[in-house]
Structure formats: structure tokens, C-alpha cells
Amino acid sequence: xxxxxxxxxxxxxxxxxxxxxxxxxxxxxxxxxxxxxxxxxxxxxxxxxxxxxxxxxxxxxxxxxxxxxxxxxxxxxxxxxxxxxxxxxxxxxxxxxxxxxxxxxxxxxxxxxxxxxxxxxxxxxxxxxxxxxxxxxxxxxxxxxxxxxxxxxxxxxxxxxxxxxxxxxxxxxxxxxxxxxxxxxxxxxxxxxxxxxxxxxxxxxxxxxxxxxxxxxxxxxxxxxxxxxxxxxxxxxxxxxxxxxxxxxxxxxxxxxxxxxxxxxxxxxxxxxxxxxxxxxxxxxxxxxxxxxxxxxxxxxxxx
Amino acid sequence: xxxxxxxxxxxxxxxxxxxxxxxxxxxxxxxxxxxxxxxxxxxxxxxxxxxxxxxxxxxxxxxxxxxxxxxxxxxxxxxxxxxxxxxxxxxxxxxxxxxxxxxxxxxxxxxxxxxxxxxxxxxxxxxxxxxxxxxxxxxxxxxxxxxxxxxxxxxxxxxxxxxxxxxxxxxxxxxxxxxxxxxxxxxxxxxxxxxxxxxxxxxxxxxxxxxxxxxxxxxxxxxxxxxxxxxxxxxxxxxxxxxxxxxxxxxxxxxx
Ligand SMILES: Nc1ncnc2c1ncn2[C@@H]1O[C@H](COP(=O)(O)OP(=O)(O)O)[C@@H](O)[C@H]1O
Ligand SMILES: [Mg+2]
Numbered sequence: 001x002x003x004x005x006x007x008x009x010x011x012x013x014x015x016x017x018x019x020x021x022x023x024x025x026x027x028x029x030x031x032x033x034x035x036x037x038x039x040x041x042x043x044x045x046x047x048x049x050x051x052x053x054x055x056x057x058x059x060x061x062x063x064x065x066x067x068x069x070x071x072x073x074x075x076x077x078x079x080x081x082x083x084x085x086x087x088x089x090x091x092x093x094x095x096x097x098x099x100x101x102x103x104x105x106x107x108x109x110x111x112x113x114x115x116x117x118x119x120x121x122x123x124x125x126x127x128x129x130x131x132x133x134x135x136x137x138x139x140x141x142x143x144x145x146x147x148x149x150x151x152x153x154x155x156x157x158x159x160x161x162x163x164x165x166x167x168x169x170x171x172x173x174x175x176x177x178x179x180x181x182x183x184x185x186x187x188x189x190x191x192x193x194x195x196x197x198x199x200x201x202x203x204x205x206x207x208x209x210x211x212x213x214x215x216x217x218x219x220x221x222x223x224x225x226x227x228x229x230x231x232x233x234x235x236x237x238x239x240x241x242x243x244x245x246x247x248x249x250x251x252x253x254x255x256x257x258x259x260x261x262x263x264x265x266x267x268x269x270x271x272x273x274x275x276x277x278x279x280x281x282x283x284x285x286x287x288x289x290x291x292x293x294x295x296x297x298x299x300x301x302x303x304x
Numbered sequence: 305x306x307x308x309x310x311x312x313x314x315x316x317x318x319x320x321x322x323x324x325x326x327x328x329x330x331x332x333x334x335x336x337x338x339x340x341x342x343x344x345x346x347x348x349x350x351x352x353x354x355x356x357x358x359x360x361x362x363x364x365x366x367x368x369x370x371x372x373x374x375x376x377x378x379x380x381x382x383x384x385x386x387x388x389x390x391x392x393x394x395x396x397x398x399x400x401x402x403x404x405x406x407x408x409x410x411x412x413x414x415x416x417x418x419x420x421x422x423x424x425x426x427x428x429x430x431x432x433x434x435x436x437x438x439x440x441x442x443x444x445x446x447x448x449x450x451x452x453x454x455x456x457x458x459x460x461x462x463x464x465x466x467x468x469x470x471x472x473x474x475x476x477x478x479x480x481x482x483x484x485x486x487x488x489x490x491x492x493x494x495x496x497x498x499x500x501x502x503x504x505x506x507x508x509x510x511x512x513x514x515x516x517x518x519x520x521x522x523x524x525x526x527x528x529x530x531x532x533x534x535x536x537x538x539x540x541x542x543x544x545x546x547x548x549x550x551x552x553x554x555x556x557x558x559x560x
Contacts, residue, residue: 050401072403080401084394090326102318103404105311145398155401 001064003028003153003184004049008058011044018044020208021058026201028152031175031185033199035192035295040205042188043083046157049186050080063152079146083157085138086145087130093117093141094126097148104149116144120174136167143174147183154178156187160194172198192291202291206299216291223289223297226263228271230282231256237280244274258287312405319412320419326386327420333382337424341375342431348494349435359496361525364436368429369520370493373513374485375428376421376457380464381481383417387468388477391558410465410555417461418454425453440526448533449523455540456516460484462547469554484513493517512539 004026011019018041026032036042047053049060051071060067063077080086087096094113101109117123120140125133133141139159146154159175160168175198179185189195195202196216203213212219232238232255241257242250248271249260261267268286275282327333348367358366390396390413399409429437441449463480471477488494490504491513497505508514519536522529 047397050397052397052400075401075403078401080398082394082397086394086398088322088326088395089393090329091322095325099318099322100402103315103399103402105314 001028002026002061003030004032004060004062004186006045006049006058006060009045009048009055009060010057011041011048011053011055017208019048019055022205022208022210023058024203024210024213026184026186028184029179029182030200031179031187031198033195033202034186034188034205035195035202036188036190036205037299038190041208042205043157045205046080046155046186046188050078050155051075052080077152078155079149079151079153080155081142081146081157081159083161085142087138087141089130092127092129093122093133093137093144096130096141096145100145100148106149112148116147119147119177120144121170134167135163136170139163139167139171140174143171143178147178151183153184153186156185158188158190161190168194192295196291204295204298212294212298219294219298220289220291221294223291223294225260226289227287228259228261228268229256229285229287230259230271230275231284232280232282234281237282240278241275241280241282244278244280245271308405312407315405315408316411316415319408320415321412323386323412323416324419327382327416337375337379337382337420338427340378341371341428344374345371345428345432346435356495357499359498361521362436362438364432365438365525366521367494368432368437368524369517370488370491371432372425372428372453372520373456373488373493373517375424376453376460377481377484377488379421379424380417380457380460381478383413383461384464384468384471384477384480385474387413387465388471388474391469392474410551413468414458414461414465417464418457421457421461422454425457439524441524442526445523445526449520452516452519452523452533452536452540455537455544459540459544459547462544462551466547466551466554469551469558487511488513488517491517512536512543515539 002025004024006022006024009019009022010017022041022045024032034042034045044053048055049062049067051067051074054068062074065073065077067074088099091099094117097113097116098109101112106112117126120143122137122141122144125137130138130141143156143159146156156175160171163171172194175185175187187198199216201213201215202219203210204219205211212222230241232241235255238252238255238257242252245257245259251258259271261271272284345364345367348371349363353363356363387410396409400406439446463484467480468477491508491511493513497508497514500508515532515535516539518532519529522532
């Protein structure tokens with residue numbers, strides 16, 4: 001059974017159509033990343049799936065329950081870590097966790113809080129007020145609060161936005177750990193390397209629809225073909241090289257020419273020989289397709 | 305069904321406990337809420353004191369209801385502020401995505417507001433007694449006065465819930481309480497209506513703060529309340545009902 005299934009979700013705010021038929025499915029136990037620029041509609045999608053917002057059209061099922069008509073059942077099997085850390089600053093870390101445990105009507109909220117503190121590496125800071133927490137620690141507490149009561153599906157809206165690299169890495173580890181325990185994770189992100197590092201599958205939300213979907217490797221195939229980057233010391237050399245390479249797909253930027261090779265050995269050798277024969281000084285690097293290029297190609301902002 | 309009610313109660317208890325901790329852990333809030341009315345009470349009593357003709361009523365006896373009103377108004381400004389922070393911070397979204405009784409979310413704020421303001425009012429009355437407030441009410445008078453105060457707190461709480469929900473920035477979330485304080489100063493709270501210029505007197509005579517202040521004052525002094533008691537009850541219930549409806553509507557609209 002699919003843990004999350006969205007079929008043709010639509011949502012407008014006034015005249016602005018944010019979701020224009022979003023369709024995707026997430027398998028149980030998967031980490032699924034929804035990638036999109038700022039304002040693409042990621043949060044809107046998450047809010048609809050978490051029953052915080054009603055869609056204008058389409059349907060969605062979470063844990064097999066309809067988000068519009070079976071909200072309570074949906075809420076019983078999910079948890080949400082919103083875009084802005086949803087923790088209570090006045091309370092300590094432990095008090096935050098116990099509060100969530102009580103609201104989930106657990107038999108032993110204190111014991112469960114203790115377990116999550118240990119699991120998320122927060123035991124030492126458990127009784128400190130949140131003002132003493134770093135950004136990364138707050139996010140981890142946020143995640144720990146989401147794991148209270150063993151939800152089956154966890155929604156993480158931009159879980160690492162605003163964190164320093166160290167905080168980001170520890171949150172990544174926590175997310176992997178959460179996934180290893182069997183929970184389904186839907187996360188949104190603006191960072192391609194985050195989707196690349198964490199997700200089993202990635203969906204790119206653009207123009208109100210899922211513009212592409214697949215594993216990171218599959219999406220990278222949608223990027224421009226492999227290219228050779230040639231760097232020159234002199235403007236003059238570059239101009240000369242351009243003249244020589246007329247038969248190739250070339251793009252120029254600063255002192256660098258990017259030439260399409262499709263990864264072929266013979267074409268690469270030919271390009272290098274032409275330059276060498278002309279006595280041009282240059283260095284070269286092979287550019288493999290990145291998720292970023294795939295992303296830019298898909299959202300149509302040119303493969304720069 | 306029994307379980308649903310049980311959960312609704314336990315959720316409300318947890319939510320109230322949470323907001324109550326917020327109140328108790330911000331000492332500055334407690335001090336401001338109490339200090340401002342107490343300072344006002346002292347100023348009224350010792351500075352302005354004898355300069356005013358209060359129709360034979362002692363200054364402390366006359367002013368205390370107005371001080372109670374001021375205390376509640378500064379208290380509910382914090383209710384609005386706490387709610388606003390919750391809405392902005394995203395913790396509401398977490399609560400809404402959980403299987404909890406929806407009523408407990410606003411309920412926790414409302415209950416905390418009513419309880420903490422009631423405690424503040426008791427503190428003000430005790431301080432009043434220390435500096436010369438001499439009520440003459442019997443048990444019934446005290447009970448009826450307490451009823452008016454509780455209804456007033458509840459009405460003001462729902463006003464604050466509404467503004468806490470709809471205000472967009474933290475700087476303006478308390479503005480409504482200044483307007484209400486303005487209303488208090490143009491009522492019979494701190495000066496008899498008969499001493500006001502005719503236009504102001506006409507306004508003062510027909511606004512809620514006058515009804516509430518007169519009603520509490522006459523009840524506590526053990527004097528005939530006239531129409532002010534009924535007027536204060538009607539005002540409080542009406543304001544409470546209107547702002548309850550507005551708040552619930554504003555709250556639901558956030559989910560569309
Ligand atoms: N409650 C709302 N009212 C009006 N416009 C909104 C509302 N919520 C979101 N939007 C608009 O919808 C678009 C998508 O927002 P959002 O889903 O938050 O994007 P993302 O999370 O991908 O950055 C944005 O242009 C945003 O301004
Ligand atoms: Mg967002």
C-alpha cells in the first residue's frame with residue numbers, strides 16, 4: 001500500500017494558482033523529497049496532506065485515509081515538522097516532549113520523552129530551556145517531537161533551512177535514523193544536495209505540477225549531456241579556441257568554454273588535439289551532470 | 305463518545321498547563337500586570353486623592369473598580385501576545401496536525417487568561433484593602449461582584465483572542481488594549497459621570513466600562529445597584545459572545 005497518494009491536487013490563493021494538479025505517490029518506508037524553489041507550493045502541498053488546509057480540487061490519501069473526509073484518522077498516523085521549528089521556547093526540551101506525549105494520550109509520556117531524548121542526542125540538554133539550544137538542537141528536538149507516539153508517516157518541511165553545515169549533517173543523520181526505523185518520510189527542500197543525499201526518490205515541483213520524478217540517478221539523465229570545461233588564461237586564447245571549435249556546441253562564460261562531448265572519448269580527444277595543434281594554453285575538466293543542472297533544465301531556466 | 309470527552313478534557317488540561325507555565329516563567333509579565341494598576345491605585349489615592357469630588361465616597365473605594373478594569377486590560381494584552389506568538393511560531397500547526405481536541409488549543413489560552421486575571425484581581429483587592437479600601441458588601445454582594453468581574457475577564461479575554469489571531473505583527477498585537485484603556489478613562493471608572501462635560505457624560509453613561517465599574521463599585525460598597533448590575537452583565541455577555549464568534553471564525557479561516 002502507498003503511504004501517501006496525491007491525485008490532481010489543486011489550490012489557489014485568490015487569483016494565484018499555486019497547485020495545478022499535483023500527482024505523486026510515496027511508498028511505505030521511503031524517503032521522498034519534494035524539491036522546489038521558494039514559492040513553488042511545497043508548504044501548501046504539505047499542509048493539505050496534513051489536513052491543515054483544504055484543497056480546491058483533487059484528492060489525497062495518507063495511510064489509506066482520505067485527507068478531506070477522514071482527517072482524524074490521518075492525524076492519528078502522521079506527524080508534521082513545519083518549516084519553522086514548532087517548539088515551545090518557554091519549556092525545556094523534556095517538557096516539550098512530555099507535552100506532545102500527553103497530547104498523543106500515551107501511557108508513559110515521560111518514558112517516551114526519555115527515549116527520544118537519547119535517540120536524538122539531547123539527553124544532556126534535556127532540562128535546559130530552549131534559549132540555550134543551538135539552531136541544530138532545536139531542529140533535532142523538533143524531529144524528536146515528531147517521533148513521539150510512533151507515527152507511520154512523517155512530514156518534514158525544509159528541515160535544514162537556516163542551519164549551519166554541522167547542524168545540517170546531524171539532522172541528516174537523524175532523518176536517516178528515523179527512516180531506518182521504518183517510518184515513511186516526505187521532506188521538502190530547496191537544496192539539491194540534500195535531496196541527493198537523503199532521498200530514495202525525488203519529485204520536482206514546478207509551475208504547480210510535478211515536473212519530473214525519479215531517483216537522483218534518473219533525474220540526472222535529464223541534465224544536459226556531459227561536457228568539457230576549458231579554462232584559459234587569456235581572453236585572446238579563448239577567442240581563438242572558439243574559432244577552432246566551430247563545429248561543436250560551445251558556451252562561453254568568463255574565461256571558460258563549455259563544450260558538449262556526450263562523454264565520448266573520441267570527441268574529447270579531438271577537441272584537445274585541435275587546441276594543442278593551435279598552440280593554445282588551457283586547462284580542462286570533465287563536468288558530469290549534476291542534480292542542479294537537471295533541476296535547472298527541468299524548470300527551464302537554461303543549462304548554464 | 306465517553307473517550308472523546310475524556311480526551312477533550314485531558315487535552316485542555318495539558319494546553320492550559322503549557323500556557324500557565326509561560327505565564328509563571330515570565331516574571332516581567334506578572335510584575336507589569338500587577339505593578340501598573342497598583343501604581344495607579346497609589347497615585348489616585350495619595351496624589352489626586354482629596355482634590356476630587358467623588359460624591360462623598362472615599363478615593364480608594366471609588367477608584368478600586370477602575371483599577372480592577374485596568375489590571376484586566378493589561379493582563380489580556382499578554383493573552384493576545386501569547387496567542388499571536390503561537391500562531392506565528394508554527395506550534396499551532398503542529399497541534400493541528402495531531403489528533404487532539406481542536407477546542408483545547410484556544411481553550412488553553414482562554415482558561416489561563418481567566419485564571420491568571422482572576423488571581424491578579426484578587427491581589428489588587430488585597431492591596432486595596434491595605435491602603436484604605438473599605439468595602440461594606442455582604443456575602444451576596446461579594447459573590448455578585450465576583451460574577452461581574454469573571455464575566456468581564458471572560459469578555460475581555462475573547463476580545464484579546466480575536467486580536468491575537470488576526471494581528472499580523474507583534475508590535476500591534478496589544479493596540480486593542482490601549483483602545484480599551486482609553487474607553488476606561490472616558491467612563492465613570494476614575495471620575496463621576498456628573499463631573500464630565502455634557503457630550504462626554506452622554507458617551508460615558510452608555511458605554512460598557514461605566515456599567516462594569518459602577519456595578520462592581522455599588523456591589524462592593526453595599527449600595528443599591530440600580531440598573532448598572534444588569535447593564536454590566538448584558539454588556540459582558542454580549543461582548544463575550546460577539547468576540548467568541550469572531551474568534552472562532554478567524555480561527556477556522558486560517559485553515560482554508
Ligand atoms: N495563506 C496564503 N494566502 C495567500 N497566499 C499564500 C498563502 N500561503 C501561500 N501562499 C502563496 O502560495 C505560494 C506558494 O507558497 P508555499 O507553498 O509556501 O511555497 P514553498 O513552501 O514552496 O516556498 C507563494 O507564492 C505564497 O505566497
Ligand atoms: Mg515553504
